[in-house]
Amino acid sequence: MSTPRFPIIGLVGTGAMGRGIAQIAAQAGSTVRLFDNQPEAVARAQAALGEQWDKLVAKGRITAEAAATHKSRLQAAARLSDLADCALVVEAIVERLDVKQGLFAELEGIVRPDAVLATNTSSLSVTAIAAGLKQPQRLAGYHFFNPVPLMKVVEVIAGLKTDPAVCEQLAEYARQMGHTPVRAGDTPGFIVNHAGRGYGTEALRIAGEGVADFATIDRILKDQVGFRLGPFELFDLTALDVSHPVMESIYRQYYDEPRYRPSVITAQRLAGGVLGRKAGEGFYRYDGGAAQMPAEPPVPQVDELPPVWVSTRAARRAELLQLLKDLGARIETGQSPSPNALTLVAPLGFDVTTVAVVERLDPARTLGIDLLVEDAATRRRVLATNPATRRDMAQAAHALFARDGKAVSVIRDSGGFVTQRVVATIVNIAADICQQRVCTPRDLETAVTLGLGYPLGPLAMGDHWGPANVLEVLFNLQTVYGDPRYRPSPWLRRRGAIGLSLLHEEA
Numbered sequence: 138m139s140t141p142r143f144p145i146i147g148l149v150g151t152g153a154m155g156r157g158i159a160q161i162a163a164q165a166g167s168t169v170r171l172f173d174n175q176p177e178a179v180a181r182a183q184a185a186l187g188e189q190w191d192k193l194v195a196k197g198r199i200t201a202e203a204a205a206t207h208k209s210r211l212q213a214a215a216r217l218s219d220l221a222d223c224a225l226v227v228e229a230i231v232e233r234l235d236v237k238q239g240l241f242a243e244l245e246g247i248v249r250p251d252a253v254l255a256t257n258t259s260s261l262s263v264t265a266i267a268a269g270l271k272q273p274q275r276l277a278g279y280h281f282f283n284p285v286p287l288m289k290v291v292e293v294i295a296g297l298k299t300d301p302a303v304c305e306q307l308a309e310y311a312r313q314m315g316h317t318p319v320r321a322g323d324t325p326g327f328i329v330n331h332a333g334r335g336y337g338t339e340a341l342r343i344a345g346e347g348v349a350d351f352a353t354i355d356r357i358l359k360d361q362v363g364f365r366l367g368p369f370e371l372f373d374l375t376a377l378d379v380s381h382p383v384m385e386s387i388y389r390q391y392y393d394e395p396r397y398r399p400s401v402i403t404a405q406r407l408a409g410g411v412l413g414r415k416a417g418e419g420f421y422r423y424d425g426g427a428a429q430m431p432a433e434p435p436v437p438q439v440d441e442l443p444p445v446w447v448s449t450r451a452a453r454r455a456e457l458l459q460l461l462k463d464l465g466a467r468i469e470t471g472q473s474p475s476p477n478a479l480t481l482v483a484p485l486g487f488d489v490t491t492v493a494v495v496e497r498l499d500p501a502r503t504l505g506i507d508l509l510v511e512d513a514a515t516r517r518r519v520l521a522t523n524p525a526t527r528r529d530m531a532q533a534a535h536a537l538f539a540r541d542g543k544a545v546s547v548i549r550d551s552g553g554f555v556t557q558r559v560v561a562t563i564v565n566i567a568a569d570i571c572q573q574r575v576c577t578p579r580d581l582e583t584a585v586t587l588g589l590g591y592p593l594g595p596l597a598m599g600d601h602w603g604p605a606n607v608l609e610v611l612f613n614l615q616t617v618y619g620d621p622r623y624r625p626s627p628w629l630r631r632r633g634a635i636g637l638s639l640l641h642e643e644a
């Protein structure tokens with residue numbers, strides 16, 4: 138093992154995060170002096186980490202010798218002044234600006250003039266934390282994720298006055314600890330908590346409009362896009378006492394930017410204590426820790442399916458016609474649907490009702506299908522009715538598209554279905570992060586895939602489903618909702634034609 142960039146570090150605050158950072162720092166070869174203002178907290182952290190390493194020995198992942206070495210590198214500090222010889226001090230205490238400022242002011246009088254100071258804040262301004270210091274240039278953000286040893290990304294955040302060399306050193310040290318550093322500007326939510334605004338907030342908006350229930354929205358996003366957890370499963374896991382304040386804080390810090398607008402749904406549930414898994418009840422009920430998923434609506438039995446007519450303006454029309462053929466549908470080829478035909482439209486961004494009216498189709502027989510994502514690449518098809526759709530037509534469409542055994546969800550009409558709205562919102566927020574130069578496109582993709590576990594980085598997601606399609610969805614959503622939250626970022630508009638993940642072009 139090479140000598141760590143910082144052979145002796147101090148860690149202030151030995152709760153969930155401090156412990157995790159201490160673990161990877163000790164494993165990288167640093168001596169870690171642990172300080173907490175609750176005296177037992179340090180002993181608890183040492184005991185917990187000791188157990189952790191013992192478990193790794195039992196599993197044969199590390200040797201008993203290595204475990205003993207790691208343990209010997211954790212040293213309790215009784216007083217803050219015991220951190221005097223540390224080349225780096227990382228702070229993971231309570232998330233309060235005044236308390237963090239006070240701690241760093243005190244540390245400045247203790248550590249060497251060339252020691253680096255780092256804060257693990259997730260929501261405060263690094264610039265504000267450093268503001269009162271004599272040497273604000275030596276303080277940077279070092280934002281890890283929970284649980285630290287498993288979440289292998291760290292945001293290195295430069296405040297307004299931070300010396301770039303300090304960020305370099307922290308990035309190098311992160312790599313020595315086995316983590317991937319990404320560089321972020323000192324902006325609300327930095328990269329990961331900012332990029333994460335699209336998924337949950339748009340899903341809440343969709344649920345708030347009564348387009349589909351929570352479980353259906355979760356199923357659609359998991360099966361169509363490949364998210365590991367649906368947005369409501371994720372809310373339940375994180376718990377609303379954590380995630381709702383983050384939504385509010387980022388919205389407020391961006392001076393009420395409509396893209397980040399939180400939802401009354403989570404405000405109410407937070408107020409009512411319906412917090413998520415840890416409360417036994419959230420968007421789902423929990424029995425013995427397992428979510429009680431409501432059953433999917435069954436596929437209707439339909440004896441005779443009507444013929445099908447597909448709008449000439451449908452997205453992926455050739456693909457849809459081939460799919461219908463494979464499903465054994467009787468396809469009409471006339472200029473307009475016959476009086477009995479099930480009529481299909483496949484809009485991008487627009488709602489089914491608007492399309493039926495504009496194309497002069499009989500709304501009673503018209504349903505929409507979401508074809509932003511190619512059918513072969515998904516595990517679920519999503520159909521949307523409009524307020525006039527006849528029940529027999531909705532049932533016929535459901536039965537037809539389920540014929541090959543693929544899952545089908547039928548939702549109520551909404552501009553952009555579920556996937557289009559959520560994907561377009563994620564891509565648009567990511568584009569705006571690039572526009573604001575919060576980070577490079579490459580670091581954005583790395584931070585989101587490692588920090589949020591998305592199947593693709595948001596820019597790659599946009600390229601995968603076509604930047605022009607994403608733009609079309611956004612333009613049309615703006616028309617349907619008249620809401621500035623769907624206004625495409627200029628960065629996205631400029632790259633709509635040329636591709637988003639031009640990672641070699643970092644400027």
Ligand code: NAI
Pocket residue numbers: 149150151152153154155172173174175178228229230231232233236240257258259260280281282283
């Ligand atoms: P925690 O509550 O588990 O641990 C905080 C520890 O700091 C406690 O042991 C407490 O006794 C100690 N402490 C509080 N004030 C202190 C002071 N003035 N001096 C010395 N010790 C003090 O909190 P957690 O979750 O570890 O969070 C710590 C920091 O990390 C916060 O700034 C938080 O925003 C940030 N963070 C938390 C994440 C999480 O998922 N929990 C993720 C990323 C960042």
